[in-house]
Amino acid sequence: xxxxxxxxxxxxxxxxxxxxxxxxxxxxxxxxxxxxxxxxxxxxxxxxxxxxxxxxxxxxxxxxxxxxxxxxxxxxxxxxxxxxxxxxxxxxxxxxxxxxxxxxxxxxxxx
Amino acid sequence: xxxxxxxxxxxxxxxxxxxxxxxxxxxxxxxxxxxxxxxxxxxxxxxxxxxxxxxxxxxxxxxxxxxxxxxxxxxxxxxxxxxxxxxxxxxxxxxxxxxxxxxxxxxxxxxxxxxxx
Numbered sequence: 001x002x003x004x005x006x007x008x009x010x011x012x013x014x015x016x017x018x019x020x021x022x023x024x025x026x027x028x029x030x031x032x033x034x035x036x037x038x039x040x041x042x043x044x045x046x047x048x049x050x051x052x053x054x055x056x057x058x059x060x061x062x063x064x065x066x067x068x069x070x071x072x073x074x075x076x077x078x079x080x081x082x083x084x085x086x087x088x089x090x091x092x093x094x095x096x097x098x099x100x101x102x103x104x105x106x107x108x109x110x111x
Numbered sequence: 112x113x114x115x116x117x118x119x120x121x122x123x124x125x126x127x128x129x130x131x132x133x134x135x136x137x138x139x140x141x142x143x144x145x146x147x148x149x150x151x152x153x154x155x156x157x158x159x160x161x162x163x164x165x166x167x168x169x170x171x172x173x174x175x176x177x178x179x180x181x182x183x184x185x186x187x188x189x190x191x192x193x194x195x196x197x198x199x200x201x202x203x204x205x206x207x208x209x210x211x212x213x214x215x216x217x218x219x220x221x222x223x224x225x226x227x228x
Contacts (some may be wrong), residue, residue: 030214031214033216035219040202041221041222042115042117042204042206042219042220042221042222043155043204043206043217044219045216045217045218048214048215048216050214088154088155097143097160098145098160099145099157099206099217100157101147101154101155101156102154103153104153104154106152
């Protein structure tokens, strides 16, 4: 089953532009996580934001969480061609380690 | 972070044969590993939770007799696709949680691309 819906499904931008991806989820959560997947590879963890946090930064990444709207956003600033990948939000099921992934956003950054 | 090794990275097999995929946690003893399946341009679907020393827990709709999971040690879980058919062709990814806490991220292997001819 899918917990989250991501928007947009695909995004194409030029290097230097910012990329924003949104994630909506259905049930209450303890945290929300963002992962990146290069084509044909495994996933790499980017950021974990807890339910009592509203915003978190890591380098060029900024994640927001609005639990009242059950939504999160991932902003990549000053994008680079190397940021080209698929990005997924994921939430753990209640009281377990199981992560349920959103539908993903495919980001293409053109040099 | 934890390092997860998955092998093989790709495999081609004939219909009716079985394929084993290994997932190793190289620097962490994992009592729990997760197996996901991903079709092209789609998201990851959780197949099962592999529990060291006990039976795996399968998600609804996943055939446990077709996807055999063995987690015999704290560093190794295997997924065997039995009597594979072309519809089993997919990308299979394992993951490990470094801490037994839902507030910690998962670490993923690089996946196995299975093609059944």
